[in-house]
Amino acid sequence: MGPVLLLMMLAAENSEVTATPPEHSTGLKFVVAFPENIAYYHPVVAQNMVQLTALYDDTSVNIKSYTFADIEMTLSQGESKNYTLDERMESNSQSISDRVLQITSNNLITVHAINQKQNSVQTALVLPTDKLAKEYLIPPVPEIQGTTLPVNIVTAGVTERGPFRLVIVNGENAGNIVTVKGTNDEKFTLESNHIVQIWLGKTEQFRSVTASYPVAVLFGHTCAMRSSCICGQLYAALPPAKEEKLKFYIPPALANGTEAFVLVSEKTGTKIQDFNPASPLVETAGTAIFYHQGLLLPLIPDTDFAACYVVHSILDTQNFVFIVVNKTFTDGVHVGNLRLENSWQDLKGTDYVSTTVVLVLGKSVIWHASSKMAVYFMGRKNGSWFGNPAAIISTSPDFRGCVLSPEVLKIGEVANSWQESLKYCKDQKMELVSFPEAQHQREVYGKLLQAQGASRQEVWIGMRRSSRSGEWYWLNGVPVNDTNWEEGEPGTVHDGQCAIMSLDENKNFGWSxxxxxxxAKPVCHIEPILLNIS
Incomplete structure (x- = not known):
């Protein structure tokens, strides 16, 4: 059993063992902005859309866009729907604007933003408003021939020759004071659901964005050069600023044989670091964004690895996921109902490996039975990559699947009979624990093993003999196959009729x-709620 199974600890004998609630990708309120898209220089309409995915049945979603009529839709668990925006929703001005999309729902959803124009595709994972931050670090501007180089080509007078820019998106908080810090700070006051765009010129040397209330920040260019007289939109949603030193493991396949860089941002400064597949680990006390032609990809630090992700493929493009996981736990990776049987590529000099999975059309759930991993949604169209960190559904590994609500374990406060213990758990809206599968038993033991202050007592579990047949049965009705009886146990039908478990590690949590x-005190339990992965 790996240490990643020991998700939480009992603080005392009457504490509950749970995992963290649904993660930062899921929420009830979102504000989305779409930067100007002039890819290929052609005056054709871009296809800007949001992709909404529901985690629960009967999810009602309301979409309010700029001055247009509201849209209502209802989604079932795991269902995804696209909403295409009016072209006037694009933010093509540096002034403050209210051209945003407001999305609210009664149940948790994920939101994926997609920008398409001819062969230019850009995607971003949209964070809910309650997961936004007050500070972001601005990456260094990548050196792109024909866009930022030569320096004298950059001009404010021609849109496609303009500098890189920031798009700062305010959520629900009116009067939000936003400061873009640099050689000369710029300060703005944003009302609720408003945005502002800032050019990243050479002289200002902007380093960070701070705000009195949380905001989202996009970084990129309306039309970065790809080849002779062909440009494509280039944008990424910046991750919130972090000060602790972080490790970023980069799948070598991202480089795909082309020149690639890592844009590193720290409070003390920024740098553009060449990416060498032979050195796939980047360590920094800040943020890191991977760049190569057509792609700005925020990298996932190991502190943000998770256990379950959901991705949806995009029509008329090649779609993939890139997975990074500790080499000890490759056998626990699943795509849908199937264990992943891919070959793995070592990330040299580290304990991690990566692989690429081709996606089929529709929804894919990528989850791990016992560990955490990084998953990137990636795509390719006409040779150019696009992508973003995949939407995190859970950081709680579980051998049964993708966890929406983690299981709960609780040791009761009072020692009582088996029958009274059964009633006690029901009064707590829980059940006396049934854990028929050996893998689940090991997980429960691992969590109880970490109990702080738990004595080596015995506790009731949800197993007893049938009064009619004398056979043992679980309260949840699952057949009795995997057991952990102590030596000489159980006795005959004339002996004990209920099953008790030792919390003594030296007895291997044996039953009698x-x-x-x-x-005895009971172990009460709530089953996890799992996402339908079919």
Whole structure:
């Protein structure tokens, strides 16, 4: 059993063991902005859309866009729908604007932004408003021939020759004071659901964005050069600023044989670092964004690895996921109902490996049974990559699937009979724990093993003999196959009728039969809620 199974600890004997609630990709409120898209220089309409994915049935979603009529839709669990925006939703001005999309729902959803124009595709994972931050670090501007080089080509007078820019998106908080810090700070006051765009000129040397209330920040260019007289939109949603030193493991396949860089941002400064597949680890006390032609990809630090992700493929493009995981836990990776059987590529000098999975059309759930990993949604169209960190559904590994609500374990406060313990758990809206599968048993033991202050007592579990047949049965109705009886246990039908478990690690959490009227504390349990992965 790996240490990643020991997700949480009992603080005392009557504490609950749970995992963290649904993660930062899921929420109830989102504000989305779409930067100007002049890819290929042609005056054709871009296809800007949001892709909404529901985690629960009967999810009602409201979409309010600029001055247009509201849109209502209802989604079932795991269902995804696209909403295409009016072209007037694009933010093509540096002035403050209210051209944003406001999305609200009654249940948790994920939101994926997609910008397409001819062969130019850009995607971003949209964070809910309650997961936004007050500070972001501005990356160094990549050196792109025909866009930022030569320096004298950059001009404010021609849109496609303009500098890189920031798009700062305010959520629900009116009067949000936003400061873009640099050689000469720029300060703005944004009302609720407003945005402002800032050019990243050479002289200002902007380093960070701070705000009195949380905001989202996009970084990129309306039309970065790809080849002779062909340009494509280039944008990424910046991750919130972090000060601790982080490790970023980069799949070598991202470089795809082309020149690639890592844009590193720290509070003390920025740098553009060449990417060498032989050195796939970047360590920095800040943020890191991977760049190569057509792609700005925020990298996932190991502190943000998760156990379950959801991605949806995009029509008329090649779609993939790139997975990074500790080499010890490759056998726990699943795509849908199937264990992943891919070959893995070592990330040299590290304990991690990566692989690429081709996606089929529709939804794909990528989850791990016992560990955490990084997953990137990636695509390619006409040779150019696009992509973003995949939407995190859960950081709680579980051998049964993708966790929406983690299981709960609780040791009762009072020692009582098996029957009274059963009632106690029901009064807590829980059940006396049934854990028929050996893998689940090991997980429960691992969590209880970490209990702080838990004595080596015995506790009731949800197994007893049938009064009619004398056979043992689980309260949840699952057949009794995997057991952990102590030596010589259980006795005959004339012995104990209820199952009790030792919390003594030296006894390997062994079970024995006891008279049901003896006093012991119960282990109460709530089953996890799992996402339908079919």
């Amino acid at each position: 039969d006891k008279g049901c009227c003896e006093a």
